[in-house]
Amino acid sequence: xxxxxxxxxxxxxxxxxxxxxxxxxxxxxxxxxxxxxxxxxxxxxxxxxxxxxxxxxxxxxxxxxxxxxxxxxxxxxxxxxxxxxxxxxxxxxxxxxxxxxxxxxxxxxxxxxxxxxxxxxxxxxxxxxxxxxxxxxxxxxxxxxxxxxxxxxxxxxxxxxxxxxxxxxxxxxxxx
Ligand code: HEC
Numbered sequence: 759x760x761x762x763x764x765x766x767x768x769x770x771x772x773x774x775x776x777x778x779x780x781x782x783x784x785x786x787x788x789x790x791x792x793x794x795x796x797x798x799x800x801x802x803x804x805x806x807x808x809x810x811x812x813x814x815x816x817x818x819x820x821x822x823x824x825x826x827x828x829x830x831x832x833x834x835x836x837x838x839x840x841x842x843x844x845x846x847x848x849x850x851x852x853x854x855x856x857x858x859x860x861x862x863x864x865x866x867x868x869x870x871x872x873x874x875x876x877x878x879x880x881x882x883x884x885x886x887x888x889x890x891x892x893x894x895x896x897x898x899x900x901x902x903x904x905x906x907x908x909x910x911x912x913x914x915x916x917x918x919x920x921x922x923x924x925x926x927x928x929x930x931x932x933x934x
Pocket of ligand 1: 876
C-alpha cells in the first residue's frame with residue numbers, strides 16, 4: 759500500500775516537472791493596447807486601478823504575471839481563462855466594437871458584477887475579492903459611460919466611422 763502511494767507521488771512529481779517545460783504563450787502586449795479603451799470610455803485613475811487589479815488580466819492583451827502564474831498547472835489554468843475571457847470581452851479591442859456592442863459589453867459588465875460572477879471565484883481566491891465599494895464604483899462608472907455615449911453625437915465618439923471617412927477621402931482624393 760505504502761509503495762503504491764509512493765509511486766503515485768513519483769508520477770505526480772514527474773508530471774509537474776515535465777509540464778513546467780510546456781509553457782503557454784504569454785499575454786503580454788504593452789499597456790498601450792489598453793489606452794484607447796481608457797480614453798474612449800473615460801476611465802478615471804481610480805477606476806483604472808480597480809480594473810487593472812481585478813479585470814485586465816483576463817480581459818485585455820496585457821496580463822500582469824506574478825511569479826506563481828509562471829508555474830504549471832497555474833500557468834495553463836490562467837492561459838485558458840485569459841483566452842476565454844478575451845473572447846467575450848477584450849478592452850484591447852474596444853475600438854473594434856461598434857457603438858451597439860460597446861453598450862452591450864458595458865451592460866454585461868454591470869450584470870456580471872451585480873451577480874458577483876466577475877472576477878472569477880478561482881481568481882479572487884488568489885487576488886482578493888472585489889470589495890462592495892469598488893463594485894459600486896465600477897457599476898456607476900459603466901452606467902455613466904453608457905449614458906454619456908448615448909448623449910454624445912455619433913461622429914465624435916465612433917472611431918470606426920471617423921476612420922472610414924478618412925479612408926474614403928483618401929481614396930476619393932487619389933481618384934481625382
Ligand atoms: C481569471 C480571469 C477573469 C477575470 C480576472 C475576470 N474575468 Fe470576466 N470573464 C472571464 C471568462 C473566462 C469569461 C467568459 C465565461 C463566463 O462568462 O464565465 C468572462 C466573461 C466576462 C463578461 C461577459 C461578457 C459576455 O459577453 O458575456 C464580462 C462583462 C466580464 N467578464 C467582466 C469582467 C469584469 C468587470 C472583471 C473584473 C471585475 C472580470 N471580468 C474579471 C474571465 C475573467
